[in-house]
Amino acid sequence: MQTLMTPATRIGLSVAVATGLYGVSFGALGVAAGLDVLQVVALSALMFTGGSQFAYIGVIAGGGGGGAAFGAATLLGVRNAVYGMQINRMLRPRGWRRLLAAQVCIDESTATAVGQRDPGEQRRGFWAAGLGIYVFWNVCTAAGALLGDAMGDPRRWGLDGAAVAAFLGLLWPRLSAREPVAIAVACALATVLAVPFVPPGVPILVAAAVAAAWGWFSGTKVR
Template sequence: MKLRDSPAAKIGASIAIATGLYGVSFGALSVASGMSFWQTMALSLLLFSGGSQFAFIGVIAGGGSGLAAMSASALLGIRNGVYGMQLNALLRPSGWRRFAAAHVTIDESTATATGQSEPDEQKRGFWVAGLGIFLFWNIMTAVGAFVGDALGDPKQWGLDGAAVAAFLGLLWPRIKGFQPAAIAVVCAVVTLLAVPFVPAGVPILVAALVAGLIGWFRPGHGAGHDGDGMEPDIEPYRHDAGTHPAHDSRRGDGVGEGAGG
């Protein structure tokens, strides 16, 4: 099958365009947070994980240190490592492709690949989504950074808190149900209590530690509960009156959990 005729490739391409366009907001917010154009581009080129990138600039915007920003970013990047182990068994890349695959293993490429049943389609979906997003994300990051740089001092426009607000926007859709909401409230309180006593950027790490402890000791930990936060944020396949293949990113099918911008 030619790439242009591949259903998985078409899905991957559409996701790549939609997700890549969001990079303009990261570029603008990064510059507004105090990062230079080239620092912003380095984050998108080398880190390439939307959630981790927004976490990084969020800490920087709040006055945190580089170490605190990197720690917060790394915490959110853990699940990409989990995706990598799953996709390594699924796609079995070799040579230089292994390194390239590791770099473009994100929510969208993982979800696109694991939504396919045929091995060839899994590979097509993964590479088209992963490489496509990498290309468009970086192009739009450059556009956003250029625009943000042209605006000058972010405080003049009231944009100094925009990066934190953007990260909250990424987090909010994941707070579903009583337990996640309760944990979020507890962590928010812990963050506020820690602010006067620790350096800027550290309160979010303290809150992350508290959330981890709650997750570890909560009833049913390790019992295979769904919704553990390690599934991709997107579902490129939705069941619609039987016209599209059903895809549930939380199913345990042996090939992965079946993701940020």
């Protein structure tokens, strides 16, 4: 057991708990948007990418149709395809693991893997975060959907802050040189400027575009 509980595994599980708890908010907001419990649970089990899920129920809550909601969710899910290419190159999953890796390849699992230098730790970090978040997120989604109005406004519980804290914990060790700090500041500024003008979830795509452009023009590999 001690061998399995490596630093990457501990990081992955910590991120899983912090991020998974935010599923309570999705469950409650999904029911409030007019979906039933089974529909909300199915979204988390099948779609399983937080930004896309919140975009979907945001459109539904605003009176939009299923097509518009699906389009918004798909737009935000494009980033997962980019993550998938990186994870495929890094971990080389085969057989059924390839399908499972595709399902749990999200922001947090990718960031946990990329944050490790040892190939074995990259693998352990990815699976600990990906599978851990999948379990916690779906359990918490069901809990939020079932509790519904009894929770009140889920945002006052501060669960979104836990997810942000998890991301900061992954980012902080990477800021060991001037260029990563400069990229982080530029991406944060781009995100803040984009928030008032674009739908929820799109600012992270703007930040990714800024980071990619920086890497392209500077001739360095942005990790």
